[in-house]
Amino acid sequence: MLEFTHTTKEHDEARQGEALLLEKEPAKSNGRKLYIESYGCQMNFSDSEIVASILLDNGFETTKNYNEADVVFINTCSIRENAEQRVRNRLKEFEFAKKNNPGMIVGVLGCMAERLKAKFLEEEKLVDVVVGPDAYRDLPNLIAQVDDGARSVNVLLSREETYADISPVRLNTNGITAFISIMRGCDNMCSFCVVPFTRGRERSRDPESIVKEAQDLFNEGYREVTLLGQNVDSYKYTAAVAEGEEPQKAVSFSDLLARVAEVNPLLRIRFSTSHPKDITDEVLYTMGKYANICKYIHLPVQSGSSRVLDLMNRTYDRDWYINRVDAINRIIPGCGISTDIITGFCTETEEEHQETLSMMDYVKYDYAFMFAYSERPGTLAAKRFEDDIPEDIKKRRLTEVVAKQRIHSLERLQNFVGKTQRILIEGFSKRSDKDYAGRNDQNAMAVFPVNAAYKVGDYVQVYIDSCTSATLIGRIVD
Template identity: 65%
Template sequence: MLKVADKTHDESRQGEAFAPFAVDPSSYHKRFYIESYGCAMNFSDSEIVASILQGEGFGATRNFEEADLILLNTCSIREKAEQTVRKRLTEFRKIKKSKPGMLVGVLGCMAERLKAKLLEEEKLVDIVVGPDAYRSLPGLIGEAETGQKTVNVLLSREETYADISPVRLESNGISAFVSIMRGCNNMCSFCVVPFTRGRERSRDAQSIVAEVQELFNQGFREVTLLGQNVDSYHWSPENEGHNGWGKAVTFANLLEMVAQVHPDMRVRFSTSHPKDITEEVLTTMARYENICKYIHLPVQSGSTRVLQLMNRTYTREWYMAKVDQIMRIMPDCALSSDIIAGFCTETEEEHKDTLDIMSYSKYDFSYMFIYSERPGTLAARRYKDDIPEEVKKRRLQEIVDLQGALSLASNERDLGKTFKVLIEGDSKRNQEEWKGRNSQNKVVVFPKEEYAYQPGDYVWVTIHDRTQGTLIGRISKG
């Protein structure tokens, strides 16, 4: 889930994003600057890196020109993301020439995949650190300060960073990411994640609950539990009964444990693989009001044959049955998806199958991409990327247009309804209006009026208008 091809949530959604963070650097002897690209996991990882660096005497800055250390936390899932990072590194190299001693480093998935090119061939960076090696950053920085190029991209079967308290990046003080697991065991043929982030391993359940409790104590009112495939979360305590359940903790168990931290702490999660989301997860979601009624359920394609090529391990009919199950258990649940246009050998009929399954699922919004072959993936080794670029673009546009219509129709169905909205802050367009989200992850904008609400408060809002990406309402006086 990376760049949003369709900006359906015009008040909240961003793809590649700039993420320096607001920590006063005046008490630190060195300054660092960080940008994050790609998925929520990368943003969460940057918060871990921030914590590690602060422990070594580095303070953050918003101005990269005054930084002693510049870091880019990167993504390799889409070619465009890599191109953006390369362009940015070239810009930083120019600044580095005029500032001796400045170090530039690359973190994350792109670091693992392109370490040799970045260090030796293109000479764009001084430090390369993979997703499982952030604890080694202080030592690598020390070596780089002597003029050496340094690298650590070793993958781990144990690392979860469970003991590191993240520094919240650009935090609104209301919503926070909480990483619950790392890596991925699914070998989707188009995806590079298993090769850049390694095998699945789940974080200790009690450390997750403790982090959520601490966030609530600090005033946060919403957490998003993160993992490449959260539904395969599985943690076994060392001692029988140690976790209060007397058994291993599944994702459904973890959801319940987090929901019980406090009724006013909203719980979201991302991302779900359709094959792993269980009825127990769905019934747990339905049972707790503070578990948001929203599921990101990537379909990728509506064609069974293409899904088999993608190694998605489900059929078109199976996916549609899963959508039916979700709506039976939670009729008010919102769905979003990931969709790839122009995968290898995709025919026009198979493209129409994708449009059809979108209409069937009635996605509230989607993340939509042209297929881009990623070196090292199963698809790159097995299949020819044989769909012409102009065909891919046309198919993507048809997907985007349909999603726009689905999003608008979804918002029209909400006219006249009243939702519980968590206030996140001022609307981008009008400081006399609040912006928040409802349980279904839809952005809601409404006038502040004379009410003394603040960010972090819950308020009931009745919807009277909509755009394709935003609900517009007024505070309910009832």
């Protein structure tokens, strides 16, 4: 799972993005307009930028108004149960728009494509094309098939595809922060998760292409990149060598972090997501070594109970997780830590729920994504376990988790009050163009009055006067 929102927000699937702002002109125009809407994690938003790049190279232009689009895509998410209904409702809106624009092509991309291809294509006839995460290069051909009167589908997974040679088109960009996908797929078989089935096996991008993308972004004025992967800590790249040559040393995630950090000290580095079984002291020491690697780690716990973690096939137990938290606090004092928590997983007892609450008290997370368990078709949990916790108990446990996290989030933010924080100005506050907004190293959002001496993209020193449960409030100081 990938994320970066506050505890009181819905999961990233509630976000949606349109192809609004682009950073390259299309190839010779074919006169057709593209609209993309994305749901889910940052990986989906990153994939939409790849799709836009491929189609711009084939002459498409983009639009923010789907009613005037010739091709409309939804990039989908399968993490949560309500995602399917959300997408279906949106497709029906597009179906209505299609009555006024009969030539419009509607397609579904991403994680939901494989599981629902027959339903969307044949049963409900809501879409013309279905494309999985590894088949985006085939989009021009698939669109051509629809132009010829056929419905088209490609949901084949790949062991090699990383899109390393494609320069993503930055959509909805502030020109300051950007995502860089460093790997695709997942080899972890968490019993509640569909990602290994929708995105395939892990494969890591050539580090040189990642460093080049980071350098290009910096040269274009970007000042923060987030390295993305389902499990960034398992990044491992070994270059192919000719027969008879000595194999090269594999590039680890720690190595990659250092290389990207060395692009420029003014380029701030974040990453998501880490897996507790894989995050090493080496990574932590690298984070401590480079001032421009943000001191923030998303470390999903899911449950505080070792027995439940075993049922989830998380491959670590409570003690292992606490060991990793202790290492983070020892090696990177003051590091921000966020997490994912699932309440009401199959057979979870009240005592095991209390273990989750006690884990929260131990770590005191800065942020958290918190969910009541919902069974996803095709997962190991759906095949092996009964979803036997009543909904009212799931929701009550979730309410207790959310309440505790609100207390911890406020407590963590209060630690910054009375201190000066280095903030990257990312834009204006959502509430007022008289205030700037940006985050500190620990990913805490701060708002502060506009100062004419500084502009978006500058680093500033902000004295924190107060905070809410979600936001630091301060002022720029010299």
